[in-house]
Amino acid sequence: MTWGTFFVGALLLIIVGLIIASMVRQKKENPECPSACYACPMARKCARAAKPNPLKPQGQ
Amino acid sequence: MNKQRFALVGNPNSGKTTLFNALTGSNQFIGNWPGVTVEKKSGHLIGHPEVEILDLPGLYSLAANSLEEIIASKELTQNPPDAIINIVDGTNLERNLYMTTQLFDLGIPLILVINMADELRQEGISIDADKLSERIGYPVVAISALKGENIDKLTEHLLSPEITQNHPLKTDYGADIEAVIAQASGIIKPSFPESQLRYWSFRSLEPGFKQNLDQAQQLELQLLQEDYESSHDGDDLESTIAGLRYDKIDQLVSGTIHGSRKGELSFSDRVDQIVTNRWLALPIFVLVMVIVYGISITTLGTYLTDWTNEVLFGEIVPGFVSSLLEKMSVAEWLQSLILDGIVAGVGAVLGFVPQMLVLFFMLAFLEASGYMARIAFIMDRAFRKWGLSGKSFIPLLVGSGCSVPGIMASRTIEEESDRRMTVILTSFIPCGAKLPVIALFAGAIAGDALWVAPAAYFLGIAAVILSGLILKKTPRFKGEPSPFVMELPPYRLPGLKTVLRSTWERGWSFIKKAGTIILLSSIVIWALLRFGIENGSLATVEVLENSFMARLGSLISWMFRPLGWDSWQAAVATITGLVAKENVVNTFGILFGYAEVSESGTEIWANVAQHFGVLGGFSFLIFNLLCIPCFAAIGAIKREMNNAGWTWFALIYQSVFAYAVSFVFYQISNWALTQQFGFITILAILVVLGTIYFLVRPEKQKEVRNPHRNGVRA
Numbered sequence: 001m002t003w004g005t006f007f008v009g010a011l012l013l014i015i016v017g018l019i020i021a022s023m024v025r026q027k028k029e030n031p032e033c034p035s036a037c038y039a040c041p042m043a044r045k046c047a048r049a050a051k052p053n054p055l056k057p058q059g060q
Numbered sequence: 061m062n063k064q065r066f067a068l069v070g071n072p073n074s075g076k077t078t079l080f081n082a083l084t085g086s087n088q089f090i091g092n093w094p095g096v097t098v099e100k101k102s103g104h105l106i107g108h109p110e111v112e113i114l115d116l117p118g119l120y121s122l123a124a125n126s127l128e129e130i131i132a133s134k135e136l137t138q139n140p141p142d143a144i145i146n147i148v149d150g151t152n153l154e155r156n157l158y159m160t161t162q163l164f165d166l167g168i169p170l171i172l173v174i175n176m177a178d179e180l181r182q183e184g185i186s187i188d189a190d191k192l193s194e195r196i197g198y199p200v201v202a203i204s205a206l207k208g209e210n211i212d213k214l215t216e217h218l219l220s221p222e223i224t225q226n227h228p229l230k231t232d233y234g235a236d237i238e239a240v241i242a243q244a245s246g247i248i249k250p251s252f253p254e255s256q257l258r259y260w261s262f263r264s265l266e267p268g269f270k271q272n273l274d275q276a277q278q279l280e281l282q283l284l285q286e287d288y289e290s291s292h293d294g295d296d297l298e299s300t301i302a303g304l305r306y307d308k309i310d311q312l313v314s315g316t317i318h319g320s321r322k323g324e325l326s327f328s329d330r331v332d333q334i335v336t337n338r339w340l341a342l343p344i345f346v347l348v349m350v351i352v353y354g355i356s357i358t359t360l361g362t363y364l365t366d367w368t369n370e371v372l373f374g375e376i377v378p379g380f381v382s383s384l385l386e387k388m389s390v391a392e393w394l395q396s397l398i399l400d401g402i403v404a405g406v407g408a409v410l411g412f413v414p415q416m417l418v419l420f421f422m423l424a425f426l427e428a429s430g431y432m433a434r435i436a437f438i439m440d441r442a443f444r445k446w447g448l449s450g451k452s453f454i455p456l457l458v459g460s461g462c463s464v465p466g467i468m469a470s471r472t473i474e475e476e477s478d479r480r481m482t483v484i485l486t487s488f489i490p491c492g493a494k495l496p497v498i499a500l501f502a503g504a505i506a507g508d509a510l511w512v513a514p515a516a517y518f519l520g521i522a523a524v525i526l527s528g529l530i531l532k533k534t535p536r537f538k539g540e541p542s543p544f545v546m547e548l549p550p551y552r553l554p555g556l557k558t559v560l561r562s563t564w565e566r567g568w569s570f571i572k573k574a575g576t577i578i579l580l581s582s583i584v585i586w587a588l589l590r591f592g593i594e595n596g597s598l599a600t601v602e603v604l605e606n607s608f609m610a611r612l613g614s615l616i617s618w619m620f621r622p623l624g625w626d627s628w629q630a631a632v633a634t635i636t637g638l639v640a641k642e643n644v645v646n647t648f649g650i651l652f653g654y655a656e657v658s659e660s661g662t663e664i665w666a667n668v669a670q671h672f673g674v675l676g677g678f679s680f681l682i683f684n685l686l687c688i689p690c691f692a693a694i695g696a697i698k699r700e701m702n703n704a705g706w707t708w709f710a711l712i713y714q715s716v717f718a719y720a721v722s723f724v725f726y727q728i729s730n731w732a733l734t735q736q737f738g739f740i741t742i743l744a745i746l747v748v749l750g751t752i753y754f755l756v757r758p759e760k761q762k763e764v765r766n767p768h769r770n771g772v773r774a
Contacts, residue, residue: 004388008398016583019576 065112066218067136069163070147071156072118073549075175079147079205080115083215111218114141122162122259123266136166137256142224143169145214150174150187150202151326151550153317157309158302164196164231165259169224171199171217178204179550183326185319192316199223206555233304240265240288240297247280248273265297328550332434341438350514352426356419357499357513364414365499369665373407393590393600401586401650402579408649408664409574409642412496417567419495423460424562428554432457440544446525447532449473449541452482456489456524460517461566463487463693467700477537481528483700484710487689488523490516492570493641494685500645504665505677516685523686527717529755573640581643585609585636585650622740623683623719624676624726634683640690675733679726686718720747 070076084103105111116132123129136144146163148156153174163170174187180202193200199217203210217223232238244261251272252260263269264281273281285297292300325333335344355361381403385395426432436457440450451473459466466486473479490498494516502512531537590600592607601607605628612635613628620626620634629651636643652667672680688694688711698707727744731737 002389002391004385005391005394008385008388008390009394012394012398016580019580023576 063110063112064143064218064224065114065141066143066145067114067116067141068145068147069116069132069136069159070118070175071120071149071152071159074118074147074149074156075205076115076118076147079145079173079175079203079211080113082205082208082211083218084113105215105218108219113145119159121159122166122263136163136168137259140166140168143171143218145173145218146170147173147175147205150176150180150185151183153187153313154306154309157312158305161231161305161308162259162262165262167255167258169198171201171214171223172196173214174200174202175205177202177209178207183319185317188316188318192312195312195316231308233301233308236288236292237301237304240284243284244281247277247284251277262301265301267298326550328430328548331551332548335431336434336438338441341434342442345435345438346518348426348431349517350511352419352422353513353517354510356422357415357495357502358508358510361415361418361499362503362508364418365412365503368414369408369411373403373411377407378403396590397583397586401582405582405585405646405650406574406579408645409496409578410571412499412645413567413571415499416492416495416570417563420492420566421559421563424559424566425554427562428552428558430549430551433548437548443525443528444541446529447541448481448525448528449475449478450544452478452485452524452528455482455486456521459486459489459491461492463489463491463689464696466491467693467696470700475539477539478541480701480706480710481531481537483697484531484713485524485527487693487697487714488527488686489520490685491641491689491693492566493573493690496642496645497637497681497684500648500665500668501677501681504669505672505674516681519682519685523717523721526751527713530751533754573642577640578642578646581636581639582646582650585632585643585647588612589650620683622727623722624679624730625672627671629671630680634680634687637684638688638691638694640692641684644684675726675729678729679722682725683718683722686714686721688714688718720751724748 068076068080080101080103083105085106101115103113103115105113114135116135119129119132121129122133122136135141144163144166146160148160160170160172172192174189177187180187187202189200189202199222201210201214201217203214205211233241241258241261244264245257248260248264249257263271264273265285269281270278288297289295334340378399382395382399385398390398436450436453439453443450443453452470455466455469455473457466458469463486466489467483470479470482470486473482495513498513498516502508506512532539588609589604589607591598592601592609592611593599594601594603594606604610609632610628613630613632615631616635617626617628617631620631629648632651633644633647636647648668649664652664652671669677689697694707694711697710698704701707701710724744724747727741728748731741731744
């Protein structure tokens with residue numbers, strides 16, 4: 001294995017690892033939403049929808 | 061100066077966020093669309109870090125019926141600010157002051173900010189702020205948040221020590237109501253702070269109010285309401301209080317408003333006479349969408365995308381990466397992964413960024429101008445004729461960006477069957493992720509014809525209407541549509557900064573998605589294409605048909621033969637599109653750019669055209685636009701349905717509907733163009749006739765839903 005293969009392969013692995021970690025983190029931060037906010041073009045509007053449904057009884 | 065905390069409170073679309081940005085120097089999203097601020101945001105007054113300003117969601121009252129009202133009400137009562145900055149829209153003063161009368165009840169010091177002073181001036185109207193201030197006992201400042209008028213005057217007020225010491229106005233609603241409020245105060249006294257008793261007394265008289273109250277207190281309050289209503293000829297207590305609040309507002313503003321536009325139409329009214337006209341509204345809507353989608357996906361969008369596809373991701377990036385990897389002596393398999401997998405796949409998707417940006421810019425412009433709100437109003441009139449509610453159109457509008465929030469937005473529909481139907485129909489509208497697929501086929505098989513992209517959008521609307529009609533004929537969805545009430549914001553020329561910010565936010569999300577989910581998908585697709593079973597053992601395949609990807613596609617490709625496309629490549633692209641719809645383009649980028657078949661983007665798209673043919677290509681596009689959405693949207697459907705049976709029904713319905721439409725399109729078009737007629741053509745005709753019969757057959761029994769069941773609060 002050349003150093004170039006090792007370097008590029010390791011870099012790619014790190015990038016993939018970081019992407020997966022960030023996706024898992026975002027999913028944990030917003031478990032209500034089935035999507036990942038960082039990739040959603042409507043994230044701001046979705047923030048409203050991801051909250052509990054105010055039209056269903058919430059104990060008030 | 062001590063630390064101070066101000067809460068910015070106002071009706072939706074009253075300019076709260078614009079004022080928040082002006083006071084704090086923030087960069088929050090602004091839109092001419094009620095409901096832009098959906099969460100509280102915090103900032104500090106420019107040059108005064110000790111002064112915190114809280115931007116609360118827009119709300120019409122403190123009744124805590126909607127999520128925004130719950131957030132604002134909790135913030136104001138559980139963590140009261142030092143003072144409230146109550147921003148009101150000067151062009152709609154009386155309606156905006158309704159909530160102000162509720163804020164009086166809270167007993168928190170307040171400053172009344174009358175926004176849109178510039179618009180009032182244009183209409184020849186002036187408000188005597190000093191006189192109004194004398195009457196309500198609070199400072200009143202007239203400003204234009206958009207133009208920055210009198211922001212310095214407001215800042216002076218915020219920094220003056222008197223701001224947190226002014227005394228709340230004690231509104232008097234007459235002996236009868238005041239007596240009821242006094243009794244209610246006595247009942248709820250043990251459950252709420254003394255300083256907020258008046259506010260909670262009013263709240264406790266709202267139907268269904270239970271917060272902090274035990275059963276005995278709830279019963280006493282119920283009896284109190286019933287006593288009042290029986291002794292006042294059955295007058296509803298809540299309506300009586302609302303009426304008295306408006307009477308109080310009339311008294312407060314009487315003689316403070318000079319000049320009048322009575323009998324004269326505002327600019328928005330004059331535009332609406334044309335734009336929402338009974339006969340012109342729909343043609344104008346069609347024209348606007350043809351222009352928006354036509355310009356962004358073809359004409360201007362194509363001009364920009366040609367460079368990114370053919371030069372940037374066709375020559376520059378692959379050339380640079382290839383030479384770099386060669387110099388570093390990187391192994392062949394890793395070079396292939398990066399060039400044939402990641403660069404080809406991600407590059408194919410990123411190539412469409414310019415088109416996305418043009419589209420997002422135009423949609424942001426329409427949204428900020430106030431036209432988007434009119435579309436819901438226009439479509440309500442049309443939808444109602446077909447048994448659908450305009451309420452269903454709001455999720456569809458949101459869904460044109462992304463199906464996930466669109467599906468979630470359906471929860472604003474109270475009627476369960478209408479809500480379920482909207483969840484099923486929302487993903488028919490092409491979301492942002494489907495636009496690269498539309499753009500790819502518009503370019504590859506239709507020579508960038510102007511009509512393809514608008515046709516895809518209207519195909520989505522037609523699918524919604526047809527499905528709505530079909531579902532409304534079934535017992536589970538039968539009934540009158542829910543009533544729909546919506547406030548139309550005035551037309552405004554959007555600020556360039558606002559539109560550019562919105563465009564960038566959406567565009568950047570698209571780019572981030574390409575760099576994350578699409579990148580991971582590219583690696584998986586590349587691996588499944590490179591490896592497979594060849595000569596009886598697991599190996600790097602020489603022939604693509606032996607790869608795992610080809611075998612997977614071949615397992616299901618036969619199902620699509622009647623639709624005019626039965627290759628494993630098309631089947632695979634459909635499957636990978638379930639992860640994210642951009643993956644359809646990503647997959648073709650890898651498949652047709654694989655093994656150095658192509659040296660530029662143009663060749664890849666030419667290969668796509670050759671692979672599908674015109675009819676097969678359109679059939680594939682129709683199926684992929686209408687079939688089940690990506691996994692994220694499926695998750696949203698599952699969550700909103702909250703029932704496995706309904707979730708499966710939604711997914712099966714979408715798949716069958718997409719299959720039927722593509723099938724009919726391909727078979728009938730093929731018959732018309734090639735004169736080939738056979739058993740399968742007869743089947744397609746039967747599908748059409750069967751659907752028509754199902755829609756027009758007489759109904760045995762008509763069930764009418766009580767239209768008064770769903771109260772709508774404006």
